[in-house]
Amino acid sequence: MEGKQLEQKGEEMFQAQADLFKHIFNFVGSMCLKSALQMGIPDTIFNHGKPITLSQLVSALKINPSRSNYVHRLMSLLVHSGIFSSTKIPNEEEEGYDLTPCSRLLLKDKIPSMFAYAQAVFHPAVMSPGQFLGDWLYSDKDSTAFQSAFGMEFWRYGRENPEFSRVFNKGMISDSxxxxxxxxxxxxxxxxxxxxxxxxxxxxxxxxxxxxxxxxxxxxxxxxxxxxxxxxxxxxxxxxxxxxxxxxxxxxxxxxxxxxxxxxxxxxxxxxxxxxxxxxxxxxxxxxxxxxxxxxxxDKHEITEAKLYFDMMMMxxxxxxxxxxxxxxxxxxxxxxxxxxxxxxxxxxxxxxxxx
Incomplete structure (x- = not known):
């Protein structure tokens, strides 16, 4: 009985570790998505007109073929997370990558599109304050984590940084x-x-x-x-x-x-x-x-989680x-x-x- 209890506790501990790894490395998925948008992968697949193989994708993106394995690993994560899908292509040895409803919202020139919105959120001005959240909570100053990161409030930063203001406003337009x-x-x-x-x-x-x-x-x-x-x-x-x-x-x-x-x-x-x-x-x-x-x-768990993410971002x-x-x-x-x-x-x- 004691051995079974130890085994169960071990399983619980390693399951907890796996859950923690998922939370700790959530940012990796965001950065992979950012990279996919930077390279234009959703539009490349869309313009191909059908599921695209890895070699076709690498060629279309003008990436050195020696990095094909790295692109494959990037796409493996994005397929697993539901951003893209993989499918068998007739008469092809390779599997093909295709769009999902999620990645169709990331096409640049389609309406509606969340491409510009994602770019705004991935901007360092939006992502950096999270690094200061713990320190800010200990502060007695009437300020925000954003001010801890940049030394000024958010709207002033937008006025003084036209590049960020342009990205942010385009993001709000895409959301509209x-x-x-x-x-x-x-x-x-x-x-x-x-x-x-x-x-x-x-x-x-x-x-x-x-x-x-x-x-x-x-x-x-x-x-x-x-x-x-x-x-x-x-x-x-x-x-x-x-x-x-x-x-x-x-x-x-x-x-x-x-x-x-x-x-x-x-x-x-x-x-x-x-x-x-x-x-x-x-x-x-x-x-x-x-x-x-x-x-x-x-609300479903995923919906509540997304809403709470927004709450933390506003804070x-x-x-x-x-x-x-x-x-x-x-x-x-x-x-x-x-x-x-x-x-x-x-x-x-x-x-x-x-x-x-």
């Missing part, structure tokens, strides 16, 4: 490309509205999708002056430089897409109160929020957070709103309609 899918499922959210202000709307990716779907809806994208400085107005889409903490233009609806999760609760209160003032004179006035809503009880970069429904409810009540409705969307985000 998913709005086309939302439009087909949630058209009723925008019915009857005459005016809409997209607060913190960046380069206008989401507003463009909305204005194309609803040409009679007058949309305004409001963001910091340096963000919208080079943007051109159209008949039903205008760009406005401003500060959401100071004033938000009046409209039937205010859209906040992935804005509030970058803010602390106190900052959210200020913005939500400005939003309430902006819709106060409209009989149809409402606030439209697209954000993560954490639901550990109902590290900007002192923001992801929230559960009760936390959202408290924010709305404290800002003077009366009721709300949450509609889960595809993926991680939810659409929240909030009424005065």
């Amino acid at each position: 490309g998913m709005m086309n899918l939302v439009m087909r499922e949630c058209k009723s959210v925008f019915w009857g509205l005459k005016t809409l202000v997209d607060v913190g709307g960046g380069k206008g990716g989401a507003a463009m999708a909305i204005s194309e779907e609803f040409p009679d809806l007058k949309c305004t994208v409001m963001d910091l002056p340096h963000v919208v400085a080079d943007m051109k107005d159209s008949d039903n889409l205008k760009f406005l430089g401003g500060d959401m903490f100071q004033c938000i233009p009046s409209a039937d609806a205010i859209l906040l897409k992935l804005v509030l999760h970058t803010l602390s609760d106190e900052e959210c209160q200020k913005v939500l109160k400005k939003c309430r003032e902006a819709i106060a004179n409209s009989s149809k006035g409402k606030l439209i929020i697209i954000e993560i809503v954490i639901n550990k009880e109902k 590290s970069l900007v002192n923001g957070k992801e929230r559960d429904e009760n936390e959202w409810k408290n924010l709305f009540i404290q800002a003077g709103f009366n009721h709300y409705n949450i509609t889960p969307l595809f993926g991680l985000r939810s659409l929240i309609e909030v009424y005065p």
